Amino acid sequence: MSEVDFVPLPLPRPGNGSGSGNGNGKAGARLRVNGGPVAAAVPMDELRERRDRLRREIVQGRAPAVERQHGQGKRTARERLDLLLDEGSFLELDLFRRHRAQGPKLDGVRPATDGVVTGSGTIDGRRVFVYAQDFTVFGGSLGEAHAAKIHKVMDLAVANGAPLIGLNDGGGARIQEGVMALDGYGGIFRRNVRASGVIPQISVVLGPCAGGAAYSPALTDATFMVRGTAQMYLTGPDVIEAVSGERVTHAELGGAHVHGGRTGVATFVHDDEESCLADVRYLVSLLPSNYLEAPPAGPPCGAEDDLRPALAELVPAEPNRPYDTRAVIAEIVDDGEFMEWHEDWARNVVCALARLDGHVVGVVANQPTVLAGVLDAAAAQKAARFVRFCDAFGIPLVTLVDVPGFLPGTEQEYAGVIRHGAKLLYAYCEATVPRVQVILRKAYGGAYIVMDSRSIGADVSLAWPTNEIAVMGAEAAVNVVYRRELAASDDPAPLREKYVADYRDRLMHPYYAAERGLVDDVIDPARTRAEVARALAMLRNKAVAPHPRKHGNTPL
Numbered sequence: 001m002s003e004v005d006f007v008p009l010p011l012p013r014p015g016n017g018s019g020s021g022n023g024n025g026k027a028g029a030r031l032r033v034n035g036g037p038v039a040a041a042v043p044m045d046e047l048r049e050r051r052d053r054l055r056r057e058i059v060q061g062r063a064p065a066v067e068r069q070h071g072q073g074k075r076t077a078r079e080r081l082d083l084l085l086d087e088g089s090f091l092e093l094d095l096f097r098r099h100r101a102q103g104p105k106l107d108g109v110r111p112a113t114d115g116v117v118t119g120s121g122t123i124d125g126r127r128v129f130v131y132a133q134d135f136t137v138f139g140g141s142l143g144e145a146h147a148a149k150i151h152k153v154m155d156l157a158v159a160n161g162a163p164l165i166g167l168n169d170g171g172g173a174r175i176q177e178g179v180m181a182l183d184g185y186g187g188i189f190r191r192n193v194r195a196s197g198v199i200p201q202i203s204v205v206l207g208p209c210a211g212g213a214a215y216s217p218a219l220t221d222a223t224f225m226v227r228g229t230a231q232m233y234l235t236g237p238d239v240i241e242a243v244s245g246e247r248v249t250h251a252e253l254g255g256a257h258v259h260g261g262r263t264g265v266a267t268f269v270h271d272d273e274e275s276c277l278a279d280v281r282y283l284v285s286l287l288p289s290n291y292l293e294a295p296p297a298g299p300p301c302g303a304e305d306d307l308r309p310a311l312a313e314l315v316p317a318e319p320n321r322p323y324d325t326r327a328v329i330a331e332i333v334d335d336g337e338f339m340e341w342h343e344d345w346a347r348n349v350v351c352a353l354a355r356l357d358g359h360v361v362g363v364v365a366n367q368p369t370v371l372a373g374v375l376d377a378a379a380a381q382k383a384a385r386f387v388r389f390c391d392a393f394g395i396p397l398v399t400l401v402d403v404p405g406f407l408p409g410t411e412q413e414y415a416g417v418i419r420h421g422a423k424l425l426y427a428y429c430e431a432t433v434p435r436v437q438v439i440l441r442k443a444y445g446g447a448y449i450v451m452d453s454r455s456i457g458a459d460v461s462l463a464w465p466t467n468e469i470a471v472m473g474a475e476a477a478v479n480v481v482y483r484r485e486l487a488a489s490d491d492p493a494p495l496r497e498k499y500v501a502d503y504r505d506r507l508m509h510p511y512y513a514a515e516r517g518l519v520d521d522v523i524d525p526a527r528t529r530a531e532v533a534r535a536l537a538m539l540r541n542k543a544v545a546p547h548p549r550k551h552g553n554t555p556l
């Protein structure tokens, strides 16, 4: 389908008397069927002629632009759809559509497809709806007809309860179409919002995604970008220079590394289009087609009895020694395989989709190798969005806790860590999917509450024997509680030691929380995979009645 997927039409066969011909070899003549009234023959010649013209226009007419596209290391819209969809599954819509706009460089220039290829196909046999912008036509810019084609597949995706995947490669609003282009974008955004939480929406940015185009990916569930060729920004380098004098390149302004590592706009970043589109297929394999379906499950793989002794060695008992939480996740989930979201942004928290005993789960885990695993404004935003996503699509949550608290300091307070932390709190409090919390080592203060504690609705809380749950660490606690005693003492060091030991013995062990029902069980670390799998099996039929209200008001 790398060119245009034309269904070959049968040639007229003289004397055949059926199908495309009429028995006299003259297309368009009148035909008598079974002695009935004379009927008009289907004008197959015209159809064939029109389709041939389309093919010539699309395949040959655009050859120089296609060459330019390839020269920039980019594939064409149809080549991308070939990589994305199951072979031979693409059904194209609106092939004949052209714009009817007037304006400079538009009058008399009405290219077929109007710069976007739309339709439906399958991924691993499951239905998806797609649009792929075609940079070879008006730079993939969006005018009225282009937008209407996208609106159509968006509406079909929702009506059929199937994921929507948009491949973006264009210059934004088509300048010559003025307000009609802006109206077209508005129609996309409105549909993005209405489809949010109904069907998975995936944006793939494979070239420029400028101006209005950038808002649609931001409204969808996940955004993929390719290093080197993809850029996203609201206003390009030329406008920035004209307005403020600041000079910046396209890549510096909105390249994949910027959005993957600094802004969080990109969820997944890839080196090339092949691996990017392969990963889009992988993501689809982990998601339900819509919010009413369960995510696709594989056969159970014995996780409920699977012991992992390596876990106790991976996590050092000393609360401040770092370890890579991704190694812990790999021990807990099936085949050590998970798909990490925002790998390069807010790395102090890890969010990943994986399977556990064949069922898809969302994992949220503090990462002690980055900022000692503290939560900060960016980590809270990242985790909050992921929790909401999982909840919207019925994906159970497994939260691995090892958190010293929220990052202190003016930078964080001025960055609004209060409202960003509140987003994570809000997301967990609202989530009705099965929720299992595992406290690996330490869980202090507000960060303990926020990381899916029982108090905000976790269904099951498990703790390792080494763990410390408290308002704060022992030294800090003693400094506050015994400040006066320590100040009055001639020899405060041994006194402090005694107070610290006492505080640890009385408060900082999981049995204190377990006696009070805040931890359901204290488990051998080696049994973590098994116990989480058992807890999720117990919760598989969890159902929570909707909370009647129009909608909540999420923190700013």
Ligand code: HXC
Binding pocket: 137, 138, 139, 140, 141, 170, 171, 172, 173, 174, 175, 176, 182, 185, 208, 210, 211, 212, 213, 215, 236
């Ligand atoms: C009309 C456009 C266009 C646009 C590109 N083209 N963008 N035509 N409207 N928005 C056309 C070019 O004129 C050119 O036509 C062809 O597409 C290829 O573009 P090039 O510039 O030759 O390609 P390249 O050098 O690769 O640069 C790509 C680009 C650049 C970075 C995207 O074209 C660019 O900066 N375009 C403008 C981007 C922009 O400012 N968009 C914002 C629009 S405002 P020919 O005939 O020469 O082949 C907007 C507001 C909406 O979107 C707000 C809603 C919230």
